[in-house]
Amino acid sequence: MQEKFEEIRKRALEEAKQVDSLNTLNEIKAKFVGKNGEVTSLLRSMKDIPNEEKASFGKLVNDLKEEVNKFFNEREEYLKNKELESKYSKEAVDITLPGKKKSVGSLHPLNIVRNKIIDAFTGMGFEIFEGPEIDTDYYCFQALNIPKDHPARDMQDTFYFNDNILLRPHTSPGQVRTMENKKPPIKILSPGRVYRADDDASHSPMFHQIEGLVVDKGVSLCDLKGLLDEFVRKIFDSDTKTRFRPSYFPFTEPSVEVDVTCCKCHGKGCSLCKGTGWIEILGAGVVNKKVLEMSGIDSNVYSGLAFGLGIERITMIKYGISDIRTLFENNIKFLNQFDRR
Ligand code: PHE
Secondary structure, X not given: OHHHHHXXXXXXXXXXHHOOOHHHHHHHHHHHHOOOOHHHHHHHHHHHOOHHHHHHHXXXXXXXXXXXXXXXXXXXXXHHHHHHHHHHHHHOOOOOOOOOOOOOOOOOHHHHHHXXXXXXXHOOOOEEOXXXXXXXXXXXXXXXOOOOOOHHHHHHOOOEOOOOEEEOOOOOHHHHHHHHHOOOOEEEEEEEEEEOOOOEOOEOOEXXXXXXXXXXXXXXXXXXXXXXXXXXXXXXXXXXXXXXXXXXXXXXXXXXXXXXXXXXXXXXXXXXXXXXXXXXXXXXXXXXXXXXXXXOOOOOOOEEEEEEEEHHHHHHHHXXXXXXXXXXXXXXXXXXXXXXX
């Protein structure tokens, strides 16, 4: 009997050592101490043991049962720890690894400048009106006092779909569309793409303009000067000065071209301003009475001022960009330099 006990003990220890998964451990343990296990059935054979030996036999079986349980419990503990360890090591994060850098997009320099310009003017009470990019001869020219075959059309030669429909060469049709639909006082800004048959380092066949229009009683060239002085100080340095030069646009009378003191040399003269100290930034003027009348506004009561600026031009001056084409090449390294949020 003694030997049989010893043999079971040894075998249980051996098998407990070999189990390497928690799933099978209980199965194997049950072979020994389960309901029909070997050790349990020893207890059942108690009835065949002579009475005087029953007590010591019972103790031996219980001891064996306890021992076998211990083997498997220890093994269970060991396997559980092992499983946890491997789980932890799989989930471990190496905090010494360098982080993955997320590349964040940036605003295009034209959008940065466009937003700044819009902010500057909306801060002075202007509303935004966007007109169509494809427009008619009437809105692009005739209603702006540029009749058919007028030589001023040459300044803005553009792309025609037919005799009447074209890609707008400027945002000035926005003036007409606004005046036709809105009673004064009018104070609008009309940003958008425009198209011209031009292509070199400072001209692109597609570029962006912002048109400004103010119509009210008593609006004069002085208001234009004050408005543009304020705008220029917001976009360039606060000590930037403006200068009006006489010019000609059929839709404004008088017409001016507006220069600012060069932002690179502050007026001393450098390569950017070609030694003059001044850079031209936009065209403007007092709205021609004919234009007001054609759009149904009484020019004896109301007067207006208008200006049109090129966003590319302002961007190039502001950031010292010498070739307009770099603004459209989508070179990420170039584009990333501007947006410093
Ligand atoms: N439309 C003119 C241009 O494109 C600019 C301009 C707008 C001039 C408004 C005067 C008034 O050149």
